[in-house]
Each structure stands twice: as C-alpha cells, then as structure tokens.
Amino acid sequence: MVTKSKLVMLNARLVTMTNDDKGYVCSDPTTLIIEHGKIVKIGAELPDSDGYQLHDCKGKLVTPGLLDCHTHLIYAGCRANEFEMRLNGVPYEEIARQGGGIISTVNATRQASEQQLIELALPRLDGLLRSGVTTVEVKSGYGLTIEDELKMLRAAKALEQHRKVRIETTLLAAHAVPPEYKGRADDYIDLVCNQIIPLCAKEQLADCVDVFCEGIGFNLEQTERVFVAAQKHGLQVKGHTEQLSNLGGSELTAQYNGLSVDHIEYLDESGVRALASSGTIATLLPGAFYFLRETQKPPIELLRQHNVPMAIATDLNPGTSPFADLTMMMNMSCTLFGLTPEEALRGVTCHSAQALGLGNSRGKIAKGYDADLAIWNLSHPAQLSYQVGVSHLSARIVQGELCHV
Numbered sequence: 001m002v003t004k005s006k007l008v009m010l011n012a013r014l015v016t017m018t019n020d021d022k023g024y025v026c027s028d029p030t031t032l033i034i035e036h037g038k039i040v041k042i043g044a045e046l047p048d049s050d051g052y053q054l055h056d057c058k059g060k061l062v063t064p065g066l067l068d069c070h071t072h073l074i075y076a077g078c079r080a081n082e083f084e085m086r087l088n089g090v091p092y093e094e095i096a097r098q099g100g101g102i103i104s105t106v107n108a109t110r111q112a113s114e115q116q117l118i119e120l121a122l123p124r125l126d127g128l129l130r131s132g133v134t135t136v137e138v139k140s141g142y143g144l145t146i147e148d149e150l151k152m153l154r155a156a157k158a159l160e161q162h163r164k165v166r167i168e169t170t171l172l173a174a175h176a177v178p179p180e181y182k183g184r185a186d187d188y189i190d191l192v193c194n195q196i197i198p199l200c201a202k203e204q205l206a207d208c209v210d211v212f213c214e215g216i217g218f219n220l221e222q223t224e225r226v227f228v229a230a231q232k233h234g235l236q237v238k239g240h241t242e243q244l245s246n247l248g249g250s251e252l253t254a255q256y257n258g259l260s261v262d263h264i265e266y267l268d269e270s271g272v273r274a275l276a277s278s279g280t281i282a283t284l285l286p287g288a289f290y291f292l293r294e295t296q297k298p299p300i301e302l303l304r305q306h307n308v309p310m311a312i313a314t315d316l317n318p319g320t321s322p323f324a325d326l327t328m329m330m331n332m333s334c335t336l337f338g339l340t341p342e343e344a345l346r347g348v349t350c351h352s353a354q355a356l357g358l359g360n361s362r363g364k365i366a367k368g369y370d371a372d373l374a375i376w377n378l379s380h381p382a383q384l385s386y387q388v389g390v391s392h393l394s395a396r397i398v399q400g401e402l403c404h405v
C-alpha cells in the first residue's frame with residue numbers, strides 16, 4: 001500500500017548545500033528516499049517499491065526547500081500612501097515620528113480579528129510558497145499589547161493549518177513604542193519583559209524574541225533588558241540592528257549569542273568581529289534596502305573576510321518591503337549587494353536555517369535532515385538568482401509530503 005509517509009524521488013539532480021567550501025555540489029540524476037518526513041538515503045538502489053510513493057524528477061534540480069528567516073507576514077492595512085509620501089520627499093523616520101509607519105499598521109492590526117489576519121496573510125504566504133519556500137519565520141510586532149501580540153502569533157501558527165508550510169514564530173513586541181506609552185518607552189519595556197515574554201513562553205507561542213534597536217525603536221539598554229528577560233524564559237534572541245544608524249545593537253546581540261542580526265547596513269568592523277566570535281548569522285534584507293532607496297550597503301566584504309555566514313530574507317512587511325518572493329531577494333542580493341548566486345543560494349538555505357537555529361535539521365539535503373525540498377524546472381542553480389517573474393518551481397516537499405505549489 002502506498003502511504004504518504006514514504007516517498008522515493010527518482011532522477012533528482014541534488015544541490016545538497018553540504019559542502020562548506022566554495023562551489024555547488026550538483027549530483028547526477030539520483031534517488032532520494034524519504035521516510036516519515038526525514039531523508040533516510042541518498043543515491044541508494046530503488047528499494048522494493050511496495051509501500052512507497054514514487055516521484056520521477058526527470059533530471060530536475062532539487063534544492064533544500066527555501067527558508068525565509070525574517071518576515072512580518074501577519075498584518076492588516078496598507079501603506080502605499082507612505083510609499084507615495086516618501087517619493088514626495090518625506091523620510092521614513094519622519095513618517096514614523098508623525099505617527100505613521102509601524103504605528104499605522106499597529107492601528108489596523110489591532111482592529112483585525114485573528115481570522116481576518118489569517119485571511120489577509122494567505123495570499124502573501126502563497127507568493128512565498130511559489131518561490132520555493134518551505135519554512136517561514138513570522139514576527140509579531142504590530143499588536144504591542146499583550147492580547148494583540150498573542151493574537152498575531154496565534155494567527156501565524158494557524159497558517160500551518162491552511163497551507164503545507166512550517167512556521168517559526170518570533171515575538172517582536174519591542175518593535176515600536178505604542179501610542180498609549182508615548183514618552184514612556186521604559187514602562188512599555190517593563191510590560192514586554194514582565195508580562196508579554198513570560199506569557200508567550202508559557203503558552204509556547206514564540207520560538208525567539210526580536211528587538212528593533214534603533215533611534216526610532218529601542219536603545220541599547222532597553223534592548224538588553226528584553227534579551228535578559230527572553231533568556232530567563234528560555235527563548236533565544238535576535239535583533240533588527242544597524243538598519244538606519246550604528247547603535248551597536250549587533251554587538252549586543254552577539255554578546256547574548258543571538259541567532260542573527262538583521263538589516264545591518266550600518267554595521268562596522270568591530271560589529272562584524274563580534275558576530276564572527278559568537279557565531280551569529282548576518283541576515284541581509286535587500287528588499288527593505290531597495291524599497292527605502294537606501295544607499296548605505298551592508299559590509300559584505302568584511303562579512304566574507306571574517307567568515308560570517310550571510311542569510312537572505314524577504315522582510316515581507318507593509319512599510320519597507322512588501323515583497324512576497326524569496327528568489328527575487330536572491331536576485332537583489334546579487335545585483336544590489338554583489339553576492340554571488342552561490343552565496344545567495346546559501347543565504348536562503350543552509351544559512352537561513354542557521355539563522356533560525358535549525359542548522360542541524362533543515363537547509364541541506366543530507367541523511368537525517370528534514371525532507372523539506374524544492375524541485376525546479378531549471379538546469380543550473382545560478383538560474384535561481386537570475387530571473388524574476390517566472391515561477392520555475394515544479395513542486396515542493398514539506399515534511400516528506402509532495403505538494404504541487
């Protein structure tokens with residue numbers, strides 16, 4: 001009998017991402033055996049096929065399923081008006097100071113029900129899935145009250161009931177000072193540390209805690225208080241750091257063994273050294289760089305010199321990166337930041353898995369790894385970074401299950 005839990009992929013050209021040196025490893029057409037959601041054999045003889053679902057890849061490329069390690073997928077409202085304001089010369093930070101920006105999305109998100117948030121997120125999620133994504137990190141951060149932050153995280157987790165995808169959730173209650181705490185940021189940080197983080201940990205709603213460490217976000221001291229509270233409750237940390245200025249948030253995140261620092265356009269060499277010694281991943285968000293028409297680029301050459309792994313994510317959000325396509329971010333990281341297509345592929349597979357603390361189970365094709373894969377109508381992996389607007393995806397495999405989007 002054919003069961004869903006056993007799958008044999010035939011004639012798969014595997015791009016395993018298992019070699020840590022430079023160069024793709026792209027196999028000749030081979031066999032991959034999957035049982036109970038895990039890769040159990042590669043290059044094996046075809047087993048007695050009884051009990052296995054067979055899928056002939058016909059020589060197509062198979063990569064690890066892509067992981068989008070930084071999104072704000074759950075939100076209500078639209079910020080096209082701010083896009084227009086920025087093009088009329090009003091800077092992003094000024095819009096935020098006038099109560100627009102993140103706070104305008106907070107107002108819309110607070111008014112939406114959990115069900116409405118799910119429905120609004122599904123078309124965006126579908127865009128990501130069509131670009132070969134099998135794992136999506138989703139942040140809160142547009143609720144900024146206990147109830148609304150938890151509502152966002154519940155909506156994020158519920159997406160797994162609607163689509164074949166794996167969701168990782170991050171609490172970003174320290175995203176902005178909510179209007180009712182205006183001028184009282186420290187009091188809001190008390191709420192985050194003493195109530196929101198403990199409740200989230202208790203209800204197992206978040207895998208990680210993030211902070212927007214920035215002039216229009218939270219300062220170093222406030223960021224550190226959030227990190228201490230998160231770790232006290234057994235949650236890992238990461239940061240939106242050095243996006244608009246250099247406050248030293250990346251070094252602080254590294255001191256707390258953060259999983260990743262994200263944006264990092266203004267990161268300097270001492271920050272890069274700190275990441276190298278803590279093993280923190282540098283997550284590049286070229287969509288926000290592009291959409292904000294930023295000119296300061298992240299320090300790619302320094303990251304290379306210090307062997308800091310670079311991940312790439314969409315940062316999908318209504319204000320700074322409304323893009324739901326991870327292969328487009330691969331293209332942008334090459335054209336805007338000068339990454340090679342191979343670095344871009346690492347950025348959305350093995351390195352983004354590491355940025356989520358999943359480096360030992362996802363982001364590579366190897367025995368014992370999760371059977372989360374993308375099958376492409378392509379002949380060379382560099383093509384993944386090359387063309388935007390044409391879906392080259394043939395199918396995805398999520399937890400060993402074949403899905404035709």
Ligand code: NIG
Pocket residue numbers: 072101102105212240243288315317318319320321
């Ligand atoms: O990653 N930098 C802070 N947070 C988001 C933007 C959120 C927004 O503008 O709504 C980001 O760019």
Ligand code: FE
Pocket residue numbers: 070071072240315317
């Ligand atoms: Fe972000």
